[in-house]
Amino acid sequence: MLTVNEVEKFILNLVKPITDKELVPLSQATNRILAENISSSFDFPYDDNSAMDGYAVKYQNVAMASQDSPVSLKIIEEIPAGYCPQKTILDGETSRIFTGAILPQGADSIVIQENTQREGDQIKVFASPLKNEFVRYQGSYYRAGECLLSAGYKINPPEMAILAAAQCLEVPVIRSPIIAILSTGDELIAPEESMEKGKIIDSNQYLLASFIQQNGGIPLSLGIIPDHPLALENAIKEALNQADWVISTGGVSVGDYDYVDQVLEKLGGKIHVKGVKMKPGKPLTVATFCHDKLYFGIPGNPVSTMVTCWRFLQTAIEKLSAKKNYSYPSIVKGITFNNLRSQGTRETYVWGNVSLIKGHYQFTIAKGSHNSGNLVNLQQINGLAIIPINTNLIEIGDDVEIMLVNN
Structure with a gap:
């Protein structure tokens, strides 16, 4: 059985980005x-323009302006944003100008209005700007054609x-990737159906559809497939014909009614991953079909489904979508406010909440029972504490690696 890091590398090597x-x-x-x-x-900015409200001036006219020796200038024009200046600034002249307005010919600097005093069509300048100050020059952000x-x-x-x-x-x-979703299991019913003893409402269709949409894909929900090889075979065929990838939940463990792997092999799929040293999420199947189509058979317990998505599929979908800077899971170091326990045989993920306090991450375990069927205490979490293989206990106050999620 492969480790988490080995499975991550395996999956990413199998992913071929969409080119359509x-x-x-x-x-x-x-x-x-x-x-x-x-x-x-276009150049950006489109034209030389003012970054401030003030007055457009020739720098040489105001270079010596000071509180004790102000410079007087004649206002020849007012230039609001969206107006094309009509006059050229000559020595001894200025134009009233507003943020974003085009700089008039002859001007090279802006005196902000706070450093001036207006008297009719004259202003006094009490402080010199720097040369070219508060001028955004045409093409200084971007040159046309680049x-x-x-x-x-x-x-x-x-x-x-x-x-x-x-x-x-x-x-x-x-093109956005199309990812088909299948839920397998005789025990499942859709949310709109009447509840019966022994049945479970299929929440995974909605979990996966939301996750796929959140990561830029188009979910193709194909509903609930009963635990019957022929029904599963027909459903997988349909999914492969319609989608880039297929994700199914359930049917990948070692029970008498877990048929996914044998159906995949019958349909010509090549199985690359059969299980991962991870808790929750151990029964993971990854297979490929022709034309670079991937099939992910992931556990049916909803927490296992979600953790598998966060750990493996989020990055994989980004790469499938042809995103150049696709991101790996964000794993940070912090301290735990709870004892974290594991059997030590698998890399274990404990869900909870992360806070950044004075530059340090702090992890608190989610309240309630921690098992892969408890979907309820998964709500509003933002982190998974990681207990490495061969570690049975991380004590309160100890360092812990935390995978950030929902961020």
């Missing part, structure tokens, strides 16, 4: 992965603003 592209309207580009380098025909945004990066709010400023109304993005 599509154009989407700018309004729909948030959280997508840019498929091509973007350039603009690469503005690089392919392979996620479009976050700043990138959205840049695309808008460049008038990129249709954005080339990587």
